[in-house]
Structures are given as structure tokens and as C-alpha cells.
Amino acid sequence: xxxxxxxxxxxxxxxxxxxxxxxxxxxxxxxxxxxxxxxxxxxxxxxxxxxxxxxxxxxxxxxxxxxxxxxxxxxxxxxxxxxxxxxxxxxxxxxxxxxxxxxxxxxxxxxxxxxxxxxxxxxxxxxxxxxxxxxxxxxxxxxxxxxxxxxxxxxxxxxxxxxxxxxxxxxxxxxxxxxxxxxxxxxxxxxxxxxxxxxxxxxxxxxxxxxxxxxxxxxxxxxxxxxxxxxxxxxxxxxxxxxxxxxxxxxxxxxxxxxxxxxxxxxxxxxxxxxxxxxxxxxxxxxxxxxxxxxxxxxxxxxxx
Numbered sequence: 001x002x003x004x005x006x007x008x009x010x011x012x013x014x015x016x017x018x019x020x021x022x023x024x025x026x027x028x029x030x031x032x033x034x035x036x037x038x039x040x041x042x043x044x045x046x047x048x049x050x051x052x053x054x055x056x057x058x059x060x061x062x063x064x065x066x067x068x069x070x071x072x073x074x075x076x077x078x079x080x081x082x083x084x085x086x087x088x089x090x091x092x093x094x095x096x097x098x099x100x101x102x103x104x105x106x107x108x109x110x111x112x113x114x115x116x117x118x119x120x121x122x123x124x125x126x127x128x129x130x131x132x133x134x135x136x137x138x139x140x141x142x143x144x145x146x147x148x149x150x151x152x153x154x155x156x157x158x159x160x161x162x163x164x165x166x167x168x169x170x171x172x173x174x175x176x177x178x179x180x181x182x183x184x185x186x187x188x189x190x191x192x193x194x195x196x197x198x199x200x201x202x203x204x205x206x207x208x209x210x211x212x213x214x215x216x217x218x219x220x221x222x223x224x225x226x227x228x229x230x231x232x233x234x235x236x237x238x239x240x241x242x243x244x245x246x247x248x249x250x251x252x253x254x255x256x257x258x259x260x261x262x263x264x265x266x267x268x269x270x271x272x273x274x275x276x277x278x279x280x281x282x283x284x285x286x287x288x289x290x291x292x293x294x295x296x297x298x299x300x301x302x303x304x305x
Contacts, residue, residue: 013299016251019244020260026241028267032275033229033237041226043096044206044213046233047089049222051203053234055196062196069189073197076187080194084201087179088242091172093209098168111169111264115141117177118258125181128255133301141262141294147287148265180254183246191246199238259298262291
């Protein structure tokens with residue numbers, strides 16, 4: 001019977017789930033790249049080189065899309081510039097600065113607040129209805145994130161304290177949630193054109209921060225490893241992940257898409273085990289189950305359209 005075939009809406013949802021899972025896998029990989037980059041390249045320089053490489057990679061075949069969408073791009077240039085500056089540059093800069101004055105456990109816990117910010121933002125801007133089951137799903141995924149961040153230790157969790165770095169991390173979460181919500185205002189052009197122009201905006205807006213880094217004496221000339229990290233970040237954390245993320249958001253909306261951000265620490269843990277040789281503990285399995293169950297609850301609880 002035809003009932004066994006997926007409906008167009010189900011196929012669209014499945015496509016969004018796969019794209020958003022790919023996105024979070026790339027972001028999880030980026031967390032490992034960030035650790036490898038320590039001592040190999042300075043943070044602001046990494047941000048600049050990452051987007052410079054993206055622009056160089058895209059320049060070979062982006063002109064056709066840019067020319068086709070040139071009139072719409074010109075009309076929405078300010079919006080795209082702001083989106084690139086905040087979503088691509090500022091978030092990463094605030095994230096890196098926060099990492100200098102807070103702990104990894106705090107960053108892991110606070111990053112789990114992004115879906116909460118997204119749901120709030122979607123409600124305030126679009127009046128998107130949030131159901132009780134969605135709230136329960138978000139809470140469940142956040143518990144999974146906390147377990148990962150605390151490494152299954154309640155003693156470590158109890159030592160959590162708010163400081164300047166924690167406040168900056170919350171700001172970073174709010175910035176990216178704002179970027180996620182604002183994707184709903186994206187002009188009706190190809191994701192490729194949109195991403196290319198935002199990448200150019202990110203590269204340009206990151207230059208002053210590199211200058212500040214140099215003036216403060218914090219610049220580290222990239223080593224061979226540093227260049228490899230920048231290239232991998234450009235390919236996976238930038239090109240593949242962002243196009244997949246924008247497409248996923250356009251398919252199911254920012255509120256539902258934001259929940260998938262909680263998969264980032266799960267993928268980061270998996271990659272840490274595979275690449276850094278860190279042991280996979282029981283709490284990793286528990287956290288993974290909670291995160292996946294929370295996403296399932298949020299999807300089950302989405303408002304009827």
C-alpha cells in the first residue's frame with residue numbers, strides 16, 4: 001500500500017534531521033580541532049584564516065550563484081553583513097575569549113542553553129507556540145549535556161560557579177540563538193549565495209580582532225598543524241555544517257532545529273575517544289540516550305501546523 005511510503009512532509013523532516021545531525025557532527029569535530037589548535041595558532045587568527053579559506057574555496061564556483069542572486073543580495077546586504085558578523089565571527093570570538101576565563105565543564109553546561117534561547121527567541125519574534133512536551137524534551141537534552149560536561153561527577157557539577165567567562169559564554173549562546181532565529185528572515189536566494197556572502201562578511205569583520213590580538217602580543221604564527229586545523233575548520237565546521245544548518249532550519253524552523261545543538265557535546269565526546277584516546281565511560285552512554293530521547297520528545301511535542 002502507498003501508506004508505507006513517506007509523505008512529502010515526512011521526507012522533508014527526515015532530510016532536516018539528517019542535515020542537522022551532520023551539522024552537529026561537524027561542530028563536534030570543531031571542538032577537537034580547537035584543542036589541537038592550542039599552541040599551533042592563536043584564536044583570532046584561526047577565526048580569520050578559517051573564513052578566508054572558506055572564501056577562497058567558494059570563489060572558484062560561487063560567481064554563478066552570486067551573479068544570479070545579485071539584485072536580492074544587494075537589497076539585503078546590511079542584513080547579510082550583520083548575520084555574518086554576529087553568527088560567524090562574533091560568536092566564535094566570544095566563545096574563544098570565554099574559554100580563557102572559565103572551565104571546560106562550564107562551557108559544556110552553558111552551551112546546552114542554546115536551544116532554550118532559540119525557543120524563547122522563536123516565541124518572541126514569531127510567536128511560535130512551545131508545548132509542554134517540547135519543554136520536557138529540551139530539559140531532558142540539557143540534563144544529558146550536563147552529564148557530559150560534568151563527566152558523570154556530581155562533585156564537579158557542585159563546584160560550578162558563575163564568573164566573567166561564564167557570562168561571556170551565555171552571551172555567545174544568545175548570539176548564536178539570535179543568528180538561528182534570524183535565519184527565518186533569510187532572503188529567497190540559494191543557500192550557497194547566502195553563505196558565500198556571509199563568509200566574506202565574516203572574513204572582513206574578523207580582521208580588526210586579529211589586529212587587536214597582534215597589538216596585545218597574543219599572536220601565534222600558524223604552524224603546519226595550525227594551517228591544517230584552519231583548513232579542516234573551513235571545510236567541516238564552516239562550509240558543510242553551515243549550509244546543512246541553514247537548510248535544516250528552513251525545513252523545520254529554528255525552534256525545532258535548535259534542539260539538535262545538544263548533540264554537539266555528544267559528537268565531541270565520540271571524536272575525543274576516537275582521536276584523543278579518551279576513555280568512553282558509562283555516563284557517555286547515559287548522556288547520549290538522554291539527548292536523543294530529548295530530541296525525540298521535542299519532535300513528538302511540536303505544535304500541530
